[in-house]
Amino acid sequence: MTAILMGTAAVGAVSVVSTLPAEAATVSAKVGPLLKEAQSLAQAGNYAAASAKLKEADAVKSTPDDATIINQLRQFIAIKSGDTSTAAGAKAKFANDYNARNYKAVIADEAALRKVGALDANAMQIIAQSYYLSHDASGCMRYIKSNFKSPGDATLELLMRCAYDAGDDETQRSALETLVAHSGKPEYWKNLLRLSERAKGLSDHNTLDVNRLRLMTGNITTKDEYILLAQLALQLGFAAEAQTVLQKGFDAKVLSDDRSKKLLDLAKSQAAQAAANEAKALADAKAQPQGDALVKVGEAMIGEGKAKDAIGVIQQGQKKPLKDQANAQIRLGQAYLAAGQKADAVKAFSAVKSPEKDAMIAHLWSLAARR
Numbered sequence: 001m002t003a004i005l006m007g008t009a010a011v012g013a014v015s016v017v018s019t020l021p022a023e024a025a026t027v028s029a030k031v032g033p034l035l036k037e038a039q040s041l042a043q044a045g046n047y048a049a050a051s052a053k054l055k056e057a058d059a060v061k062s063t064p065d066d067a068t069i070i071n072q073l074r075q076f077i078a079i080k081s082g083d084t085s086t087a088a089g090a091k092a093k094f095a096n097d098y099n100a101r102n103y104k105a106v107i108a109d110e111a112a113l114r115k116v117g118a119l120d121a122n123a124m125q126i127i128a129q130s131y132y133l134s135h136d137a138s139g140c141m142r143y144i145k146s147n148f149k150s151p152g153d154a155t156l157e158l159l160m161r162c163a164y165d166a167g168d169d170e171t172q173r174s175a176l177e178t179l180v181a182h183s184g185k186p187e188y189w190k191n192l193l194r195l196s197e198r199a200k201g202l203s204d205h206n207t208l209d210v211n212r213l214r215l216m217t218g219n220i221t222t223k224d225e226y227i228l229l230a231q232l233a234l235q236l237g238f239a240a241e242a243q244t245v246l247q248k249g250f251d252a253k254v255l256s257d258d259r260s261k262k263l264l265d266l267a268k269s270q271a272a273q274a275a276a277n278e279a280k281a282l283a284d285a286k287a288q289p290q291g292d293a294l295v296k297v298g299e300a301m302i303g304e305g306k307a308k309d310a311i312g313v314i315q316q317g318q319k320k321p322l323k324d325q326a327n328a329q330i331r332l333g334q335a336y337l338a339a340g341q342k343a344d345a346v347k348a349f350s351a352v353k354s355p356e357k358d359a360m361i362a363h364l365w366s367l368a369a370r371r
Helices: 031-043 047-060 064-081 087-099 103-108 110-115 121-133 137-147 153-166 169-183 186-197 204-216 223-235 239-251 258-276 278-287 292-303 307-318 325-338 342-350 356-369
Strands: none
Touching (some): 031 047, 087 121, 103 110, 103 121, 110 121, 121 137, 121 153, 169 356, 186 204, 186 356, 204 223, 223 239, 223 258, 239 292, 292 307, 307 325, 325 342, 325 356
16 A cells, blocks of 8 residues: 655754853843853853852843843753753754654653653654654554544654554554545545455445545546446446446546447447336336345436435335345435435445444445545
């Protein structure tokens, strides 16, 4: 699967004072000499003595500029001395560790940031990335799940990448489903449908649905993809749908070869025959004791552009005993969606709870209906 690799975020957002402050012209007479001594000591690397002088200056400060310069010099000392007991020092070490690509140290820096109240969303994102960049995919997943209540797209993309590396399909699917729900980008749909297609035990009908969703979300672009969807539709008895799919391929200039033309001619022929026999097929389905045949007639009608009629036919089938209740419910949702009744479609899809593979397919349809 082609998963999205997060770019390396720069830690330029960490705001720290890394140079000595210029002494303001209005520094008071008592504070000025103490600040000069503190600066000299700091420049010499004697941070303990410099901090002591700052305490003296702090005790006699009398102007706002006194307080500003004292605070700036205190931050400078904290940064240069690596004093992580202060927010400025902790942020500076964090930034330096990340920019030096010392990702394990970045992860360890979290404790100091948290202790001084400097662990913000940006820092947590960088820490999560550091897990990934240090090749700890499992740690990355744990960190994101534990620390992000409502992760944004960048965090979800990172979670997806780490889940992919860890071979955790469940977490990967969850991240992709949330990304799809947030934005519906074709790229997210592409990855989600690829992952879903790998699920065990999918029927041909399930695979047809995955490819229907590919078409709906703009993820059928190649000759092979158009042909696969059309062949699946023909195989399961939905010739009108196959004809529509192939025509889209020709209109998009993706299909033009003789094989594709022959397949389109076959789909047209079968679709015309099905249309001529539709009344008889519907009557025969109504005469059967079970409702599955009615559901199939309704599904065929969706592909013929008769979604509103299909709703009633499928509902008639649901009033009878069914061999495949989940399929009937999915088809009802599909018909509602094709008819533009999105709320009803979501409700229908959400009612499918089992089997697991059908519930997954229904959930994918539900995500599409919410677009």
